[in-house]
Amino acid sequence: MNIDYVKVSLSSCGIAAGADKVYACWEDMLRRYSLKVELKKTGCLGFCYAEPLIEVKGKGLGPVFYGKVMPQDVEEIVGRHLLKGEIVERLLYRLRFDNLFHNDEVWLDKVIFVKDTSGSIKAKEKLAGILKESGYDDWQVIEPADMGIYDKGIVVDIPQKDIVYVCLDDNDLEEIPSLLVSPSPERRFPVFSPHQKRIVLRHCGVINPESIDDYLNAGGYKALEKALSMNREDIIKELAEAGLRGRGGGGFITARKWEIASQTEANQRYIVCNADEGDPGAYMDRSILEGDPHSVIEGMLVAGLAVGADKGFFYIRAEYPLAIERVRKAIEEAYRCGYLGKNIRGSGFSFDIEVRLGAGAFVCGEETALIASLEGGRGLPRPRPPYPSIKGLWGKPTVINNVETLANVAAIIDRGGRWFASFGTSDSRGTKVFALTGKVRNSGLIEVEMGISLEEIIFDIGGGTLSGRRVKAVQTGGPSGGVIPAEKLKIKVDYQSLKDFGSIIGSGGMIVMDEDDCMVDIAKFYLGFCIDESCGKCAPCRIGGWQLYHILEKITQGRGREEDIDKMIRIAYAMQKASLCGLGQTAPNPVISTLKYFREEYQEHILNKRCPSLRCNDLVTYVIKEEKCRRCGVCQKTCPAEAIAGDKERGFYIEADKCVKCGRCIEVCKFKAIERR
Amino acid sequence: MNEYTDKIQEIASRWQNKRGSLIMILHDLQEEFGYIERKAALEVARITRIPLAKIYEVVTFYHYFKLSPPAKYVISVCKGTACYLKGACRVAGEIKKILGVEEGAPTPDGLFMLRTVRCLGCCGLAPVVDINGRIFSRVDVKNIRDIIAEYRRKR
Structure with a gap:
């Protein structure tokens, strides 16, 4: 079997799930089987629920993704996939996203994926039988562990034809063989197309973030070369045409910020990358810095060029050690290859970047507080105006852009502002990265086109709630945002719509809450x-x-x-x-x-002194349900507050005034006889 | 003692020509010694001529800097929103019970200390706990016991 590469995603979340051990195991296995296969470290693809995540790309087969891979699974993948070209179904995850920059998906082998995503019909056996009867027994039918599509009936995914049918029933499967012969298959059934569109995360999980060569091979620093041949006004014009707005929460028009700074008289200007991602429950910037640090550096360089700045700062949260390490390494490599420093690529343009660390103060994400912190003091904000674009760091015009904003810049220069503006809505162009977390089934990092509905995000991408309980609300924008109730999930995600409903896009935290949340x-x-x-x-x-x-x-x-x-x-x-x-x-x-x-x-x-979600402990009472209690007395022995009275003869009951509501009794009761009310 | 002041001198000189680098000096100090000791702050004040008051102003403003020595293993429970919703408080409560100390106080043997942090950025694997830089995912009141026990065995 010809294998192009094996990739292991090694970002903070992957490592937390054990990806470093899995990587070591791969090294070991490849050595043991003397396989000459390129083993690559990458950043995060964003599918956190599936970590540790492995990608195997063979000639004409894949890429194939394996999720929740444990060290003990590696040998099976090596033995079956690498040596025999068989796909390991039980670990197979079909990931659904459209990377607008990289797509090396090639399927020559006759493979068809099928899964019943809502019931328990044995779709695989059925389809395999149908294919055999119609003489298609050279097609391999595979049932992935995770289809990446949820509650949509039977899903049939034919990668060679680049088509995914959803909402099929048992009888529809009979028609699949006829669709395999047609050169461009009919759209006889509902078809699924990925909701995720990747511009910002274009290189995340694809390239090795610690290798500048990988970045260059992926088209990196091409935008810088292009920008070096443009004049300052044209760069800003390109950005204005793109309609890019700040992704850190404010939503200010980026081109305008740059323009103001470039037009303010000064002998020194600065570019600052705001990577002080403090919103609890969000990690877009961490993933970008860990997965693709060079794209942010490139964005800063283009900003420097456009604004006339020769010095840049990264202001990164100290709580992100891996991101700091990778950014430092990327800066070092960029200096080594002549993309930073004096006279970059012989253009006469010079730019230096320094890394500064935050120290655990959320307020430093605010731009004037960030400046105070960069100057070495307490992170106290000051009134605006003057805005930092006019009077910022050490009194000089300073452009402060968020990580995600800067990661967009190179893509815009590379493909053009008009191309970028073709995505999204009229007031919110492009895509937005969200950290989809909370009670959702597939928590992870997603990138979607602006204007998508919350419903599509939560149910189509996120797969609904993990518990199967009803979604109650979605929180966006973190501590500065608000909640959107379940009845309003049809609203579009863009700057204005969310604001109209009392929330904000914010930096990109999106937390799903179910009925258990108060x-x-x-x-x-x-x-x-x-x-x-x-x-x-x-x-x-x-x-x-x-x-x-x-x-x-x-x-x-x-x-x-x-x-x-x-x-x-x-x-x-x-x-x-x-x-x-x-x-x-x-x-x-x-x-x-x-x-x-x-x-x-x-x-x-x-x-009524009642918490309907039973979350507020003081308003909850613990009760032993007589009909379920078998009078074993375990709860009484366990209760640390001696709040359970009674005996095996007469039964047990909880004395409310003594109960400390620790929940121990619920944990130990085998008969589920204790209830919170 | 000389070695100590030499080290501080070395750290300060790393940042000598860079403007506004007090926070970076403090980061390097804490990395080296585990916390910002008074005599270290005094030494920095002497070398950099930054007033001691200003140094303390900065140290006490930022949550990240510590004024007392940490335990050997610092257990940081993430209380970001995703972890909070998925039971971080129960995990923190269980750790308190296991260690027998309150948040911020080291255990009598100096081995463990519990603190809470706001978001480690691993929300997809919530709830998470960090012990000396290693992150444990999907922690609950049961497996935290084994995790701590393992560190206790290591000592």
Whole structure:
């Protein structure tokens, strides 16, 4: 079997799932079987739920992805796939995305994938039988462990024909043979096309992030070469045509930022890459820096060229050690190959980049606070204007762009602004990367075209909830954003639509919540985060946040009063209007949006002292259900608070005033007789 | 003692000609010594001529810098949103029970310390726990016991 390469995705999340051990195992196996196969380290493809993830590409077969690969699985893949050319079904993951820059998918072998994604019909046996009867027994029928498509009936995926049929039933399978002969298969059944479109993540999981040669082979630094031959105004014009807006949360037009900085008189200008990704529950920037650091460097170089800056800074969170390591290595290599430093590629343009680390302060994601931190002090924001594009680092014009924004730049210069603007909606061009997490089945990093609906993201890409419980809401924008309730999931994801519904795109955190999640508790969680992270400089944020948090705490403990809701709205309004920076102005958003859509849940806590999701421990009582209890007495022995009274004769019951609600009894009860109410 | 001041001198000189590098000096100090000791801060003040007050202002502003020595193994429970929703608080509670100490205090043998952090960026594998830079994924109240036990055996 001719194998082009084996790739192992080695980013923070992959390593956390054990990918480093799997990589070592591959090295070992290839040596043991004396196989001359290229083993490549890559960044993250974004399919975190499937980590550790392996990609095997053979001549005319694949790439084939294997998910949740454990060290003990490697030998089987080597033995069956590498040596015999057989696909290992039980580990096979079909990943669905459209990489607009790389597509080396080639299927010469007659392979057909089938899976019943909603029921338990043995679709594989059935289809194999049909194919055999019709004389197609040279086609191999394969049932992947994960089809990448969920709850859509029987799915038939014919990679050689580049078509995926969904929502088929048992009888439809009879017609598959006729579709195999036609040169361009008919679209007789509903067809699936990937929702994910990759521009920003074009190289992530594809190239080795620690190798500049890999980046160059993938077309890297071509945009820089092109930009070097353009004049400054034209670069900015190209970006303006693309309509790229800041991906860090603000959504400011990037070309405008660059233009202002380039037109401000100064003897020195700076480019800063904001990689202080502090939104809890999001990791877009980490993945980009770990998977494709050179594209961000290239973006900074183009920005420097356009703006007339010769110095750039990376401001990276200290909590991302692997990202820091890979960025440092990439900078070193770029210097070595003449893409950084003096007189780059003989153009006369010089640019230096330095790495600076954050130190665990969320507020430093705000651009004026970031500047204060880069200057070596406390990260305190200051009033704007003047904006950093006019007066930034050490008083000089400074362009601060987020990682994802910069990762778009090279793609735009390379393919043109008009090409980029053909994606997305009229006010939100291009794609957006989201960290889809929480109660969703397939948590991971996704990149979608702006304008896609939340529903498509959660159900088609995310596969619905893991628990099978109903989705209750989706939180976007982290501590500065809001929740979108389940009834509104049809809305489009772009800057304006989300804003209209009381949330924001933010930097890209997207957290799915199900019926077990309490909205008051979520609001409290975010407020807790904001009071920890408030820098303390201005009173509305420092005091307002504290007050809001304590009212929420009271409500979750059952001590809330009816007038508290109005009080919170008043405080929230004052914070929005009077806080100095974005952190304080947006900190009350989670409260406002949960109040807007889930007011009755607040009222239930306040008036009836009940938490419908059973999340707020103080409002929950533990009860032994007599009909299920077998009177074994294990709970009584286990209870650390001696709150379980009674005996084997008369039965057991929980004394509410003694119960500390630790949940131990539920854990030990074999008969599921203890219930939270 | 001389070796100690030499090391600090060496760290400070790495950043000598770079503007606004106090935070980077502090990062290197903490990397080297595990925390920012008073005498180290004094030495930095002497070498860089940055006032001691300013150094403390910065050290105390940022969560990342520590003023007291950490335990041998620092267990950081992620309380980012995804981990929070998937039971990080229960995991933190269980660790407290296992170690018998509150957050931020080392165990009497100096082996372990519990702290919580805001998002390690591994939300896809929530809940996660970091022990001295190694990240454990999909942690729950049961497997955390084994993880800690393994570190205890290592000592």
